[in-house]
Amino acid sequence: MKPNALLQLHPMTKFYFSLFILAVVLIVPGYWFAFSVFLGLVAISLLAGVFKEFIGIVLKALVSVLVIVFLMQIFFFPGEQVLWRWWIFEIKQEGVYYGLILTSRILAIGSAFVLFFRMTEVRDFVKSLEDKGMPPMGAYVVLSTLQIIPEMRRQANTIMEAQKTRGVETEGSLFVRAKAFIPTLTPLILSSIAGTEERALTLESRAFSAPVKKTSLHKLTKSRADRILPILFVLIILGLLVWRVVLWQTS
Amino acid sequence: MKRSFKDDFSLMAMLLIPIGVAINIVGFQLTNVLRLPIFLDTIGTILVGVIAGPWVALLAGLITNLINAIFNPVYLPYALTSMAIGVGAGLLSKFGFFKNVPKTIISVIVITLIAVVVSAPITVLVFGGATGNTSSLITATFLASGQQLWTAVFSSSFIVEIADKVVSVLIVFFIVKGMSDRYLSKLKYGHLYMKRRNRS
Numbered sequence: 164m165k166p167n168a169l170l171q172l173h174p175m176t177k178f179y180f181s182l183f184i185l186a187v188v189l190i191v192p193g194y195w196f197a198f199s200v201f202l203g204l205v206a207i208s209l210l211a212g213v214f215k216e217f218i219g220i221v222l223k224a225l226v227s228v229l230v231i232v233f234l235m236q237i238f239f240f241p242g243e244q245v246l247w248r249w250w251i252f253e254i255k256q257e258g259v260y261y262g263l264i265l266t267s268r269i270l271a272i273g274s275a276f277v278l279f280f281r282m283t284e285v286r287d288f289v290k291s292l293e294d295k296g297m298p299p300m301g302a303y304v305v306l307s308t309l310q311i312i313p314e315m316r317r318q319a320n321t322i323m324e325a326q327k328t329r330g331v332e333t334e335g336s337l338f339v340r341a342k343a344f345i346p347t348l349t350p351l352i353l354s355s356i357a358g359t360e361e362r363a364l365t366l367e368s369r370a371f372s373a374p375v376k377k378t379s380l381h382k383l384t385k386s387r388a389d390r391i392l393p394i395l396f397v398l399i400i401l402g403l404l405v406w407r408v409v410l411w412q413t414s
Numbered sequence: 415m416k417r418s419f420k421d422d423f424s425l426m427a428m429l430l431i432p433i434g435v436a437i438n439i440v441g442f443q444l445t446n447v448l449r450l451p452i453f454l455d456t457i458g459t460i461l462v463g464v465i466a467g468p469w470v471a472l473l474a475g476l477i478t479n480l481i482n483a484i485f486n487p488v489y490l491p492y493a494l495t496s497m498a499i500g501v502g503a504g505l506l507s508k509f510g511f512f513k514n515v516p517k518t519i520i521s522v523i524v525i526t527l528i529a530v531v532v533s534a535p536i537t538v539l540v541f542g543g544a545t546g547n548t549s550s551l552i553t554a555t556f557l558a559s560g561q562q563l564w565t566a567v568f569s570s571s572f573i574v575e576i577a578d579k580v581v582s583v584l585i586v587f588f589i590v591k592g593m594s595d596r597y598l599s600k601l602k603y604g605h606l607y608m609k610r611r612n613r614s
């Protein structure tokens with residue numbers, strides 16, 4: 164399989180692209196633009212071959228939020244022009260407009276970040292931050308967090324099963340379920356905290372805090388596109404800002 | 415004993431961050447499994463603040479929301495809330511506000527206020543008032559009864575946050591009580607919670 168050119172970009176370039184989308188969407192007025200940015204992101208995800216994961220997360224995480232945000236605006240945004248009325252509910256023109264602006268922006272910015280994490284391995288991103296000057300300790304913390312979460316999730320299940328056998332109820336009324344929370348969480352926290360001492364010993368025995376320059380097995384390279392694209396992003400943003408200011412002064 | 419800013423980030427403190435973040439995320443998932451109406455997604459941040467200080471907790475809060483945002487970008491703006499809660503918990507701990515139950519209750523109130531004051535503006539400005547969790551329903555009810563948007567969001571998030579923070583802070587209080595002196599002695603504010611101190 165040929166490596167995908169978009170996925171091969173330096174993580175920082177992809178990150179700048181997400182920030183670029185954020186800035187552009189906030190600068191350009193109107194909802195048509197933000198919705199077309201989203202379509203552009205969908206096209207990028209197709210080209211990068213991450214369409215399935217991308218759209219899955221957008222649908223699962225964002226759409227329900229967008230529906231609620233939109234409903235809130237059309238019913239409760241203060242306005243004069245009433246489009247539709249039923250009992251205490253009123254749909255107003257201004258609310259529909261503001262709702263569309265807000266949802267289109269959240270959709271565009273949110274999916275830009277979803278796309279970023281679909282196209283970038285967290286490992287590569289952390290490495291590129293380290294190259295930018297983040298201490299190696301920070302990189303270790305982020306990566307080990309990602310490892311610990313599934314581990315602790317498994318442990319939480321084990322503890323919950325064990326407490327069930329002891330007779331702690333996890334089904335039933337709200338109060339019964341709430342009571343099951345503490346006997347699951349407390350042992351989980353105390354046991355994982357006890358594990359950090361061993362981790363510290365292991366790391367120190369490998370000179371983790373030694374004040375020397377660390378060498379890394381994992382290397383990232385920058386291509387020509389990685390040097391040109393960030394400059395291009397900045398130029399477009401500056402252009403849009405100038406356009407916005409001119410538009411604002413002539414109106 | 416004067417400690418510099420850099421000393422806050424000792425190896426033990428840094429190793430506590432992944433645990434704190436994982437507690438936040440696993441705690442939140444447990445509330446989903448048990449179908450509880452609160453989130454309990456700041457237990458780890460508060461815990462880190464109490465024993466390792468405000469700056470370490472700030473990092474823990476930030477990382478929690480960044481990792482949550484990988485799968486749901488709605489969490490991204492609320493990173494500010496998590497960070498503020500972490501700093502708040504750390505400062506409260508510095509002045510001994512987690513030592514006994516009455517003082518802990520004051521901490522609950524302060525942390526709730528921090529959470530509300532930081533998260534409500536985000537909810538209003540970024541999401542227009544609702545993000546689809548438990549408090550959105552309450553917000554909508556307040557709005558339908560004729561309240562202003564800001565008042566509605568502030569009061570609904572206060573109702574949800576106070577329930578959340580009472581449970582979170584009390585869990586932290588009892589967990590810190592259950593920690594061994596050997597472990598506490600290695601962390602910034604650990605000496606405040608060691609049992610031996612009372613004997614001498």
